[in-house]
Amino acid sequence: MSDDQDHQQEEEAFDIEALLDSVRDHDGYHPTSKTPSFFYNSTQVINDIKHVASFPLVGEPELDLRARWGLQMNLENHIGKYQYQSYLLDPFLEEMISPLITPLRKVVHDVTFGDLKGQSMNEHGDLIFYIINFICKTRGYKTIVKFLPHEVADLEPAFEFLQRQDKRRVWETRYVLLIWLSLMCMIPFDLKTIDSQATKDSDRIPLVDQMIEKGKTYLHCAGKDRDGASLFLARLLTRKDTCRVYLPEFVHWAKDSLQSETPNLIESIGILGTLCWIFKLGQREVLLPIADQLEELLAGIETKDSLMSNSAIKKYIVKLSQRVGLCLLKPRVAAWRYQRGNRSLVSNLAPDAVKQGGGAGKMDKVSMTIADEDEEDENFDVPDAIENVIERLMNGLRDRDTIVRWSAAKGMGRLSNRLPKEMADDVVGGIFELFSEDVFELPNGEPDISSVSEHTWHGACLAIAELSRRGLLLPHRLTEVIPWIILALKFDVKRGAHSVGSNVRDSACYVCWSFARAYTPDVLDVHVRKLSNTLIAVSVFDRDINIRRASSAAFQENVGRMGIFPHGIDIVTVADYFSIGNINNSFLNVAPYIAGFEEYRRYLSEHLVDVVITHWDIAVREVAAEAMARIAVLDLDFACSTIIPALTKNATSLDSVVRHGALIALGRTCKAVKAHSDIPVEERIAPEVLQAITQVVSSTPEFTLSGFGSEQTRQALCVFITCLSEAAWPLGDSVNQATVLESWKSVIYTTLERVEEPLQKLASKTFRAMIGQYGITETEFEQCLARIRPGAEYLGQRGFALALGEIDYRDARYSGYTIRIVESLDVTANHNLVAAGGAEVRLDAESRRNAVNSVTNIVKVLGADYKRVISHSLSNKILQMYFRGLEDYSVDHRGDVGSWIREASMQGLQTMVPIVARSDHHLAPSQADQRYLTDEDHTKVLAKLLQQSVEKIDRIRGAAATAMVAILYAEVDPEAETAPAAVVVVVGKGEGEEEKGLRREPDYVLRIPHRAEVMKIIEKSDEMNLIWLQASEVYARIVQLLHLPEYRSELLLGFVISAGGLTETLVRHSSSCLTEFISDLPITSNDIMDVDGTPSTPTMTLVEFANEIQKIIDHYEGQDRLVVPLLEVLDLLFESGILLLLTHPTDFDFAPMVKFVRRQTIKCKDTRKLCAAIRTFCGLCGLGGKIRSAILLELLRLLVHPFPKIRRTTADSMYLMMSGSVEEPTKETEEVGKVLVDTDWNLAVTTLTPVRDRLYPLLGLEKPKAVPAGPPRK
Secondary structure, three states: OOHHHHHHHHHHHHHHHHHHHHHHHOOOEOOOOOOOOEOOOHHHHHHHHHHHHOOOOEOOOOOOHHHHHHHHHHHHHHHHOOOOOHHHHHHHHHHHHHHHHHHHHHHHHHHHOOOOOOOOEOHHHHHHHHHHHHHHHHHOHHHHHHHOOOOHHHHHHHHHHHHOOOOOOOHHHHHHHHHHHHHHOOOOOOHHHHOOOOOOOOOOOOHHHHHHHHHHHHOOOOOHHHHHHHHHHHHHHOOOOOHHHHHHHHHHHHHHHHOOOOOOHHHHHHHHHHHHHHHHHOOHHHHHHHHHHHHHHHHHHOOOHHHHOOHHHHHHHHHHHHHHHHHHOOOOOOOOOEEOOOOOHHHHOOHHHOOOOOOOOOOOHHHOEEOOHHHOOOOOOOOOHHHHHHHHHHHHOOOOOHHHHHHHHHHHHHHHOOOOHHHHHHHHHHHHHHHOOOOEEOOOOOEEOOOOOHHHHHHHHHHHHHHHHOOOOOHHHHHHHHHHHHHHHOOOEEEOOEEEOHHHHHHHHHHHHHHHHHOOHHHHHHHHHHHHHHHHHHHHHOOOHHHHHHHHHHHHHHHHHOOOOOOHHHHHHHOOOOOOOOHHHHHHHHHHHHHOOHHHHHHHHHHHHHHHOOOOOHHHHHHHHHHHHHHHOOOHHHHHHHHHHHHHHHOOOOOHHHHHHHHHHHHHHHHHHHHHOOOOHHHHOOHHHHHHHHOHHHHOOHHHHOOOOHHHHHHHHHHHHHHHHHOOOOOOOHHHHHHHHHHHHHHHHHHHOOOOHHHHHHHHHHHHHHHHHHOOOHHHHHHHHHOOOOOOOHHHHHHHHHHHOOOOOOOOOOHHHHHHHHHHHHHHHOOOEEOOOOOEEOOOHHHHHHHHHHHHHHHHHHHHHHHHHOOHHHHHHHHHHHHHHOOOOOOEOOEOOHHHHHHHHHHHHHHHHHHHHHHHHOOOHHHHHHOOOOHHHHHHHHHHHHHHHOOOOHHHHHHHHHHHHHHHOOEOOHHHHHOOOOOEEEEOOOOOOOOEEEEOOOOEOOOOOOHHHHHHHOOOOHHHHHHOOOHHHHHHHHHHHHHOHHHHHHHHHHHHHHHOOOOHHHHHHHHHHHHHHHHOOOOOHHHOEOOOOOEOOOOOOHHHHHHHHHHHHHHHOOOHHHHHHHHHHHHHHHHOOOHHHOOOOOOOOOHHHHHHHHHHHOOOOOHHHHHHHHHHHHHHHHHOHHHHHHHHHHHHHHOOOOOHHHHHHHHHHHHHHHHOOOOOOOHHHHHHHHHHHHOOOOOOHHHHHHHHHOHHHHOOOOOOOOOOOOOOOO
16 A cells, blocks of 8 residues: 555544544534434533522522523423434433432422421422423433332322322423322332331221322323323222222223213213223233223213214224223234245345345245144134224224324224134225225226215225234235225315315325335235336325325335335435425426336326326426426327327316316427427327317317406416417418417407406417417507507506517517507506596506516517617607606505506616616717717616615615616626626736736726715625615615715605605604704805815705705695605604704795695695694794794694694694793793693684684784685686
């Protein structure tokens, strides 16, 4: 060996050792365990347990309730994770249980017979019992009970401690004590010798009697303590020193309780559970005398409807019945049972035994033995009661509750193992008959299972699995049962709005798994093709993930133990637990891989056609259609001769489910076959089938296109037409083609007029595929244009607006239509049209949104050909359409429907601006007039998007952010956008020059002022994508851009809409950011100077801010959408005192603002607007002077407003304003305040007018004179 190889081995050994060291250091690694086990945070859990065990359990608890609850929750979180892999806790159980048992054992002795006798355990003790119970819940009591002490000295104290437990205490304490006592009941000493009080007090009730009576009382409980009591009583009553005397008495008491006229349900469950435990733990010779009594008892219980309606009662009846039957039969293993013999997986998978799929070949006949008749011990009589037991179990297999069926199935297996061969064979035959109940034969000879009970089939499958697992289903019966099992594997019956049968399919997988463990390859060889094909089909094509995984596990078990499944090893490595967990991966990747093996290909194809494509779930049908296309190309001859004809026949079925699945599958399969066929499909497919395919659409009944379920049929037809169009499917001669296309267009056009939006979108894609392949005439084009013009039917406008945007206008056939299409869509997108007569025409929101989206799609498809097809003026129209869409705030009964148009417009700008700007970028400065987008357009685009980025809808803010980032960071070279940020360009060097590395500077297409400041705020990162949806983050960032005058107006408008909105969190975040920003502004530009006296960076002043607010007022005064938020924001600004800083007359003129607020109160009935105006009036009063007098007159006018709410709001606002004034209160102002507070402003206006009039002189105002009414208007 060379030195290099030595060194390499040393490195590998070092790496392995380092890995082992890291594992050993892991918190939870247990080095002493035979098998590696990992319990995360085991050290912390054990330390917490020791901490809990360290507290005194008597007296005042040291920890309060909250601390105890915190410890409890912490332990639950750490231990509860292992509920499904609880065996990982095994190496740590002793360290977890022992610290808890020691203090508990001590306190039990102390408070019963020790120094603390008579005292009670505190809440810390209950916490310890709770922890032990939780560990029992996670790992199972049978494992935990092994760590409990079982000394004789503990029995009496533990029972005495149990007797002191109040039922109001936590049940976990009682349950743990009961299972502890059940363990101590197994001590091998006579309990009379343990009873220390028996010799001291002869009148005292014996300890055993007390224990039995106490156990009976807990059978009334509805919790786990009832289960603990059942186990405790069973252990006690089946002891050798108690069973002869106390067991018959207990059975007699149980019969009296259960046979009473009104038995207690909870107690009945406890009694039956106890009897089940007794017949499990007791000796047969002790139980035989009472077995007949219990058989009579069970028969009596079955007549009580009050008990038989409970699942637990039925389960215990089945369980007790089977155990009584086992007691009546001698323990024996049926000599006639089938025994597989050698079960070595190594032998199964030995190379000399490997077949095609890997695995065992034929095994020796010696390894599978069925005992001869002379070896059987058949010389025994079967008690008559066994027939009743079998009948009860058979009925249990039909029960509607799974727990009952499962118990009955296990009982069948256990009981049959003790029966003679003939009687057991009758039992098997009876189970087979369960499959045939309510099964009818269809005309084609197939069984009809639509009327059968899924409960019966599930129980029958479970019973078959239990029988076969025990070797009780003899090989000659397999031929009879396997057809039923294969049918059960595909059991999926629609019942109403849901389907049933997943449990049947799961149990059928269990049967197949049992076959693998029970029989030799020789026995199953004749059935292997049916089983393997069906298991594979269910593994990849079942709807439910747990069924796919169960079937895959059964297939894997058969591959490993049989070795006769074709290509088993190859399939198992691909169709594993995780790969089939995802339905799309299972259908579209795993299934085609398996179909690559010829043995499975045709069965999978037929299974898709017969079962999956006709499945009741539409999602399954759709993915199955795609799977069909992928599998069909693997065998084109079979697909063309069998699959396509079958799908064509089903495509015109009257069953909407069958029709839908067949149409989609047929379209996708035809497209795939056409693409992969090396010869024309006319040579592969029969002429009559080709003719039928082209006539599928025209053969579809008319009622299926308009009645119930028509949306599914139309969706399938659209997919079918799309696939055939994209495949350029032969439609026959010109006459036949015209007829076919006419039927296609009829379906597409009527689907475009449907109300369902998904259908309209799908039909628009179909329209594109059809005209892209077969074209469209001028007349048809004009008809489509007419459908989107104002006045047309609105559903047609929606659909055809979408469809016209799907045309590829780069195609020479349609490039001439581009201008007319875009202009028509521009008209459709206008939300405020004026007809010739002057009346306003408002198109519905969906039509406008679809029109905008269609124009965007046209721009996107044109791409680099944009300027070749779109003129300068038309491009400007498109841009103005997007700007107009950003101002669409239409509202109807659905809310802000204009947000759909705004979102579509932003997406349009995101698409258009980079495309057009890139083409403009190559123009020289002297060709600036040829640019489609001016510098002003660039700035306006960003300003409009900034406005949307701070508005009130999260979705809109997110769309605006996406558009801004896409436009702001768009580069001249599109490929450069995806390049790494640190790309280095090496500059060529001349002589004597060294190589230099320069970072590439991005060449952005957007020409905007203050790019650096904007890009600092609007970053391109994954984190920013989340920030835009969080109001608390986005407003704090964007408000800084108010300093930039180019974006100020639009940005401030967005802030006004958000800060004056209704959503509390949105208003809070936006208003707080706005006020904090404004409060730091300088009042005038004279305050903005650096230290050296030069002007500072762009900064907004308070005066500029006020002027911007006034501009918004002047522009949007007539729009209540903005007036109310404006008033709310003005109130906020005056309340915070920001606008009151503008005290100098030359700073800002508030008179227009006062007039604006006054106009909003004239003849207004909107209480929200009036209340906002009143609060704004009160804020304006802080300016003093003439403005204050004018406003007080307005407020006094509102004190006698017709609406009581307005009168109350005015009085409250005036009082708060005067109370918060910095001026010294006078006698007059105090009198005004008293009048405002003491007056009931809900009284009539006539009563309140004199009160109001008293306020004029007190406020130093002259009461306005009433103006006489003028002559009426003509």
